Amino acid sequence: MKRLKLLFHTVRYLRVRQLGYQVYYRIRKPRLRKLPAPVLRGELDAWPGEAYLEPATRDGRTFTFLGQTARFDGNWNDPAVPKLWLYNLHYQDHLNARGAESRIDLCEHMVDAWVEGNPPLAGNGWEPYCLSLRIVNWVKFFSRLGPGRVKETWLQSLTQQTDALEQQLEFHILANHLFANAKALVFAGTYLGGTQGDRWLRKGLALLDREVPEQFLEDGAHYERSPMYHGTLLWDLADLIALFQATRFEELEKRVNDWRQRVEKGLEWLAAMTHPDGEISFFNDAAFGIAPNLTDLTNFAGSLGLAVPSGECPERVQVFLLQESGFGVIDWPERHRLLVDVAPVGPGYQPGHAHADTLSCELSLFGQRVLVNSGISQYGQDVERHKQRSTAAHNTVEVDGQNSSEVWGGFRVARRAMPFDVGASQGELEVRVWGKHDGYRRLPGGVIHHREWRASSGRIVIEDVLSGSYGSAVAYWHLHPHINIEPIQDFRLLLTMPGGQKVSFIIEGAKSLRSIDSQWHPQFGLSIKNTKIALELSGKKLVTRLEF
Incomplete structure (x- = not known):
């Protein structure tokens, strides 16, 4: 019954089109269709773009993705390897990674290996997101090679892949997946001509015309x-x-x-x-x-x-609110930065990458991170994925052991915390950001969480107020692994930065303070030991003060 309830509160946010395509794609699978011979347009002679990824392989036999190194023996769908790792193998990002021009023979070999090892419509590589990323990588790589070195078998495969993508555009997922589909159609349609190339270009651009203004908010955020x-x-x-x-x-x-x-x-x-x-x-x-x-x-x-952006530091403490996306930013001249989350949980119909982190925050002082949210080390549907998305993995308040938003199933969210009464103010000596959320209103006590951040030169005050009734409430503060913690009194800590700077951490309104061994997850496949401070509220109000 609990799972059915979660499913109900998840599905009710979805668009009808998503539900329809969920059914449609279960019934209708992509087909291998007879296609006209590929025709090169000829206008894209050399890819002028940039590369940012480091090469995942230097020999075509051993690859490192997501912090995991594995040997590739020609099996593109090895069940012994995590599916997400295999996805990265199929993307073929190494074709356009940094220094790829010095590994042209290896890159050509990997394209041949993909064609030979992935018959049409069979395996992970023919799923739409994999197709989208690889199509773009192939078009970039082929354009750098020039038409004289691009094999006919590669062009035939590129045509088949784009046709397979066109048959399974991710309308059931939407968001960044559909954007990637559209981009791939545009790239294929500018490289391959003829009737089908023209169609792919038109279809990709039509999707982008709809998705770009929807997916990018007025303040610039995705x-x-x-x-x-x-x-x-x-x-x-x-x-x-x-x-x-x-x-x-x-x-x-x-x-x-x-x-x-x-x-x-x-x-x-x-x-x-x-x-x-x-x-x-x-x-x-x-x-x-x-x-x-x-x-x-x-x-x-x-x-x-x-x-x-210029990257200039402000002359005094200043605050600005990224209104549409829902984040507040407080900056100091000394390279301090406080980032606060007063944001809704993503687009309602696709919160797959959302965490239960409403009213959380992160802090850097003297250019060094001090307060950090969990990060992620993996995807999937297991206990660790749920833990990393939980409220307790973020710098905010957990009520009665519950998440502020009901994250579940790896990439799902049922009932969500909705921020309201959000604002910011700039004063001469102090700046403020504030907001409330109703994520705990679903609980018997109908709790509302209100948090305010007040900042001035050398000082931050974070005030949490809970309305309604509850059994217990705990505020968590996760410290960067490089921060040293030293107790001074029962509710006062001294934090020492890597550069030797001292930060006083003072608490009012807690009935207990615990220092808990935890983990920070700055990269996939990487978990680093750190400390989180758990403060159990003694009443309705908690004040946390940092002085530096």
């Missing part, structure tokens, strides 16, 4: 509100701009100004959500090493002639 996926989608848009610069297609020219503006705005958002160490913050699904970071993206955008 609507799934994951800094990691935001980086990926921003790179996709930059790729499309680079594609226009390589082809000068009229169909792309009509859209390129809008794409440029969205990349520039998206870079501003990513700059705001990036810590002083140059890497992303961990809200929702986020980890290092998967998506391009701010430096990668600004380099790419700069090569395309786009405006990039």
